[in-house]
Amino acid sequence: MLIYEENVPSSYRAPFIAKVQEVSSRLGINPNWLMAIMNWESARTFSPSVKNPLSSATGLIQFMRDTAIDLGTTVEQLAQMSAVDQLEWVYRYYARYRSKLNSYTDLYLTTFYPVAVGKPSNFVLGTSDSRIRAIAKSNPAFDVNKDLKITKGEIEQVMLRKIPSNWINEFKKKTAR
Template identity: 70%
Template sequence: MLIYEENVPASYRTAFVAKVREISTRLGINPNWLMAIINWESARSFSSSIRNPYTNATGLIQFMPDTAIDLGTTIDRLARMTAVEQLDWVYKYYVRYRSKLKSYTDLYLTTFYPAAVGKAASYVLGSTAYRVRRIAEQNSSFDNNGDMKITKGEIESDMLEKIPANWMAEFKKKVVS
């Protein structure tokens, strides 16, 4: 059993979990990491059509419109796919970063802000003062100290806090290359 497997709708759970295991093997990552990210990003729905009303990000890992286009699709096409079909696009997104996916935090940062992967915990997300503030405003749950800046360390702390204690060992492991 994978973490949050029970949150996947029963109508496609078996196929979805099998596909998560398959693409995780191909990426060289722990499938529990991917399940936790999809659980979080899809608001625990495991729905391919869920959208963020503020950013229009769509689907299992909240593909941004420009990211979808870069991958050769659109958020509208992604939203019409089944969750199992959309996992192919999840793989297509992550495979570009495969060599950097060494931990759960790396996988999450690749989803949320790839430039932060490999940086120190003190790394601040955003390339300009405006972007730093905007990222903090749109993702206030990560701004643990309320300074209107989000650091890699704040994200790591927050994402690990969400993991149930009985699963924590799976999330502290690193991939050995």
């Protein structure tokens, strides 16, 4: 059993879990990491059509409009896919970063802010003071100390805090490539 498996709608749970296992194997990552990220990003729905009300972000990992286009699809097309089919697009997105997916935090940062992967814990998201503040205001859950800056360390802290204690060791391990 994978983490949050019970949140996947029963109507497609079995093929979805099988596809998560396949995609994770192809990426060389722990499938529980992918499940946790999709649980968070899809607001615990595992729906391919779930949308962020504040942006164009859509689906299992909240594909942004430009990201979808870069992959050769659209957020509208992604929203019309089955969850199992959308997992192939999840694979295509992460495959570009395969060599950097060494931990749960790396996988999440690849989803949220890929530039932060491989950076130290004190790395601040954003390239200018105004962008740093905008990112923090748009993502207050990650601004742990409320200083209007989000660091890689704060993201890791928040993401690990969301993992149930009986699963935490799975999320602190690095991949064995």
